[in-house]
Amino acid sequence: MSATKDIRLMKGNEAFAEGIIRAGCDGYFGYPITPQSEVLEYLSIQKTKERTGMVVLQAESEIASIHMVYGGAGCGKRVVTSSSSPGISLMQEGFSYLAGAELPCLLMNVVRGGPGLGTIQPSQSDYFQAVKGGGHGDYKMIVLAPASVQEMYDFTKLGFDLAFKYRTQVMILSDGAIGQMMEKVELDEQIPRLTDEEIIKKYPWVTTGKTSDRERNYITSLDLNPARHEILNRKFQAKFKKIEQNEVRFERIDCDDAEYLFVAYGSSARVCEKAVQLGRAKGIKIGLLRLITLFPFPYDEVARLAKQVEGILTIEMSAGQMIEDVRLGVNGAVQVEHFGRLGGIMPAPEEVLNVMEEKFIKTKVYA
Amino acid sequence: MLETLPITKEEICKPENLVYSRTHLMTDAALSYCPGCGHGTIHRMIMEVIDEMNLQADTIGVAPVGCSVLAYEFLNIDMQQAAHGRAPAVATGIKRLMPNKFVFTYQGDGDLAAIGTAETIHACNRGENITIFYVNNGIYGMTGGQMAPTTLPQMKTATSPFGRNVETMGYPLKITELIAMLPGTYFVTRQSVHTAANVRKTKKAIQKAIEYQKLNKGLSFVEIVSNCNSGWKMTPVEANKWMEENMFPFYPLGDIKVPK
Numbered sequence: 001m002s003a004t005k006d007i008r009l010m011k012g013n014e015a016f017a018e019g020i021i022r023a024g025c026d027g028y029f030g031y032p033i034t035p036q037s038e039v040l041e042y043l044s045i046q047k048t049k050e051r052t053g054m055v056v057l058q059a060e061s062e063i064a065s066i067h068m069v070y071g072g073a074g075c076g077k078r079v080v081t082s083s084s085s086p087g088i089s090l091m092q093e094g095f096s097y098l099a100g101a102e103l104p105c106l107l108m109n110v111v112r113g114g115p116g117l118g119t120i121q122p123s124q125s126d127y128f129q130a131v132k133g134g135g136h137g138d139y140k141m142i143v144l145a146p147a148s149v150q151e152m153y154d155f156t157k158l159g160f161d162l163a164f165k166y167r168t169q170v171m172i173l174s175d176g177a178i179g180q181m182m183e184k185v186e187l188d189e190q191i192p193r194l195t196d197e198e199i200i201k202k203y204p205w206v207t208t209g210k211t212s213d214r215e216r217n218y219i220t221s222l223d224l225n226p227a228r229h230e231i232l233n234r235k236f237q238a239k240f241k242k243i244e245q246n247e248v249r250f251e252r253i254d255c256d257d258a259e260y261l262f263v264a265y266g267s268s269a270r271v272c273e274k275a276v277q278l279g280r281a282k283g284i285k286i287g288l289l290r291l292i293t294l295f296p297f298p299y300d301e302v303a304r305l306a307k308q309v310e311g312i313l314t315i316e317m318s319a320g321q322m323i324e325d326v327r328l329g330v331n332g333a334v335q336v337e338h339f340g341r342l343g344g345i346m347p348a349p350e351e352v353l354n355v356m357e358e359k360f361i362k363t364k365v366y367a
Numbered sequence: 368m369l370e371t372l373p374i375t376k377e378e379i380c381k382p383e384n385l386v387y388s389r390t391h392l393m394t395d396a397a398l399s400y401c402p403g404c405g406h407g408t409i410h411r412m413i414m415e416v417i418d419e420m421n422l423q424a425d426t427i428g429v430a431p432v433g434c435s436v437l438a439y440e441f442l443n444i445d446m447q448q449a450a451h452g453r454a455p456a457v458a459t460g461i462k463r464l465m466p467n468k469f470v471f472t473y474q475g476d477g478d479l480a481a482i483g484t485a486e487t488i489h490a491c492n493r494g495e496n497i498t499i500f501y502v503n504n505g506i507y508g509m510t511g512g513q514m515a516p517t518t519l520p521q522m523k524t525a526t527s528p529f530g531r532n533v534e535t536m537g538y539p540l541k542i543t544e545l546i547a548m549l550p551g552t553y554f555v556t557r558q559s560v561h562t563a564a565n566v567r568k569t570k571k572a573i574q575k576a577i578e579y580q581k582l583n584k585g586l587s588f589v590e591i592v593s594n595c596n597s598g599w600k601m602t603p604v605e606a607n608k609w610m611e612e613n614m615f616p617f618y619p620l621g622d623i624k625v626p627k
Contacts (some may be wrong), residue, residue: 008579029460029508057463059459060485061485063456064459064485064486064488067453067456067457068456068457069451070450070453071429071447071464072447073454074447074457075427075461076463077464093450093453094450097450101448148625205449207427207445207446207461208445208465209423209424209426209444209445210426210444210445216439217445217447217449219448220441220445220448221448221466222437222448281410
């Protein structure tokens with residue numbers, strides 16, 4: 001009677017789509033864009049209405065998609081949209097409104113190279129936009145960085161849980177490589193969608209029709225009274241602080257005895273993982289701090305490792321965005337350098353190991 | 368004076384003498400609209416119909432940015448405040464996930480016919496089973512009287528101070544006629560609330576629109592041409608006269624698309 005595991009070979013985008021279905025998603029609204037179109041295609045062929053009752057709708061734009069998400073989220077439904085960089089830029093208006101109205105939802109960005117129309121190849125140049133807040137106003141969203149197809153799947157349920165725990169947006173910040181590559185994925189049992197009655201009981205703030213047993217509910221990000229609006233903003237900040245205290249996630253790879261450290265996330269972390277192996281085969285004690293949450297950022301862990309290692313190299317497929325947060329954590333304790341490839345090019349493990357050696361090891365001056 | 372009346376207040380205020388009262392679906396909050404504006408009447412008509420049809424517990428309204436952005440302060444129903452122009456998308460999200468609820472948007476002309484044109488046309492074209500109440504006063508009221516997509520030719524506003532020159536500023540957009548052409552719309556009408564007779568007609572149109580949504584007929588669209596005496600810089604009486612003489616010839620009242 002041993003239960004056989006449900007393991008499949010899937011693209012990252014497909015694993016995300018299957019993940020949201022199994023995590024009990026109520027509605028997905030999206031618009032095609034390379035390199036994440038498989039999400040909407042996969043959901044469309046899955047006949048989700050028959051499978052779980054989940055609604056899938058192709059919207060007229062990314063702007064419409066995110067505001068459909070807003071409407072569904074305001075009813076307490078588990079709603080999702082996904083896109084790639086140019087489409088995510090269009091959604092920033094909606095992200096800001098969702099933050100102001102404190103609506104939970106799951107977002108996914110399969111990052112491609114920018115700026116502008118850029119390229120359809122993988123990139124990590126949307127870090128600032130995701131982590132520092134791309135829309136107007138003081139807000140943050142939880143940002144999860146998958147480094148495998150399995151995590152594209154796993155982070156859907158985690159994302160929903162965090163979104164509803166804090167009434168916040170959660171973004172899975174993926175990239176063209178993680179979205180397009182195929183790996184094996186272990187799938188879980190289907191989580192049933194909540195009924196309207198369960199939603200109303202769990203989330204008393206939802207707009208599902210005013211009944212005689214409660215006052216009317218309304219979803220808004222507006223308050224014209226500056227004194228009240230400041231209180232509201234302080235409440236948001238307290239929530240983000242709580243998230244920073246409770247939800248930092250990272251993975252330490254060969255860090256215990258490391259003398260040199262890579263800090264990376266997503267595809268770059270996969271490259272660095274291989275570079276750590278290559279370096280250790282040469283006798284260099286290298287470790288990797290792989291970030292799983294980009295907000296909240298593991299400043300404390302970075303600070304701890306900064307006291308242990310002789311140099312930190314951040315690897316990003318960007319001109320250097322995450323490095324600013326690494327330096328905040330390091331706070332001058334050790335030298336921090338950046339290496340990145342731009343325009344949709346992924347670095348090779350040998351390439352990043354070579355940079356580590358050039359910047360820290362070959363130039364080392366022995367007393 | 369009161370004690371000299373042959374009948375006391377207490378004798379008058381008895382339930383059996385009550386012929387009309389304010390619907391409890393309007394809250395006690397003072398309306399933020401200018402005196403003479405049509406929004407208050409339109410709010411009340413919609414709430415009266417929802418009350419009479421016993422739909423309070425099944426209604427979710429969406430009001431985006433514009434003079435009616437604070438509608439949730441005045442309407443005693445569940446509501447969502449949407450971003451400028453995005454109400455039809457927000458309402459789509461709600462209705463698709465809560466198909467048994469009555470979902471409406473309440474939008475102005477700048478919101479619906481300029482910044483939200485794409486959301487409006489595509490919600491109409493998909494035949495979303497929602498109701499759009501569209502209040503057209505030919506101007507951006509909340510931001511202080513700027514030119515709207517519906518501003519009439521030669522009409523003076525804060526951003527067309529010498530009158531709307533159609534050669535450089537474009538023509539007013541008859542979006543209601545445009546969306547009536549789309550197969551997804553079921554009932555499209557244009558009304559006003561500037562006289563008692565028109566208020567009654569508007570109320571009937573609202574009733575029809577809600578009935579059609581209950582019957583899953585697709586999108587119903589009720590335009591209400593209204594005045595903006597502050598933005599037009601007229602007294603309410605002058606504004607209504609101006610509306611009759613100038614707005615109605617361009618935006619004629621009546622049903623535009625009715626079920627066959």
